[in-house]
Amino acid sequence: MTRVRIEELGDAVEAAYEIARTCQAYDQPDVPFSTLDDFRAFLTTGWPGYGHERYLGFLDGAPVGRMNLAIAQDDNLDTVMIEMSVLPEARRHGVGRALFDLAAERTRALGRRHLIGGSVQRHPDGGAFATAMGAKPGLEELRSRLDVRTADDALLGRLHADALAHSGGYRLVRWTGVPPDEIIDDVAYLDGRLNADAPVGDLSIEPEKVDAERVRQSELARIARGRMSYNTGALRGDRLVAWTAIAVEPAAPRQAWQNITLVDPDHRGHRLGLLVKIENLRYVRAEQPGLEVIDTFNAAANEHMLRINRAMGFREVETVVQWQRTLA
């Protein structure tokens, strides 16, 4: 009898949650894992613009592995994003391979060619599975962390004053959740630029087609998951030309994610990236006094963003490799 079996996730949300939580504690122990409610809410809402398929892997009848396939609907029509994990004690018994084989089968059935997924390089064998699956490293990313408790406020104050001095003629704006109507189209424009402006290495990834409705739905999905986004932007006249966002899960208030920061190409060179980031940091610290650390991902090749982050006090903690398997 074969020991490995794969099933669609169906109602077995708690089993998937336990696997995801245990694997995160093993592979990224310093990042708090979401609550069961948050995990469940994500399964119901997903991300706007994506279809999702979810599977469980069994070894000798027990659920030990999980996989999420995210299938972009409006852009990136050749690609499937894969996220999977197998309980540490159940690894090397073929569950990962069976999940991956199914992912490849589904990718072909959907008429797509590329499978993209990341692995944390914490343990020395971090990339062994992806390599065995025939994937190639496409992009190296760094996770950096700012310890808010020990942030150098005098330094941040100097950087802020300097950035203000270089950015005359721009006005700052703050918001949480869905952007105000006057700027939501500009947020969509900046968001859609991300895959064009930030390095994507050798990954077959194209810019996302983002419009105001997708921005609105993404923020509503975040709120449905019990999360909150804090945003700061810079306006030139009425136009939003720079934007940064930090996402917080109030159920796990000690940690937050620094997400997108983007300055429109016509407005670079005025320290707007640094300015909106420091302003947004002040915003989130004032609103979330229990916050201790902020994590962020950047392409290792993204020198401009990394320089700003290092100046603010972010320190690199680990490498994540994004792998791509292109099917024949």
Ligand SMILES: CC(C)(COP(=O)(O)OP(=O)(O)OC[C@H]1O[C@@H](n2cnc3c(N)ncnc32)[C@H](O)[C@@H]1OP(=O)(O)O)[C@@H](O)C(=O)NCCC(=O)NCCS
């Ligand atoms: C990656 C992961 C899902 C693999 O699950 P798994 O059930 O152990 O995978 P398999 O047993 O099917 O391994 C298939 C092949 O990959 C290679 N492999 C997997 N883990 C390996 C390791 N630690 N060292 C060397 N080779 C390894 C081997 O060639 C293995 O075949 P073999 O055991 O016959 O030699 C699991 O290690 C995991 O959850 N890691 C953390 C999350 C992650 O990195 N996900 C992957 C990217 S989305």
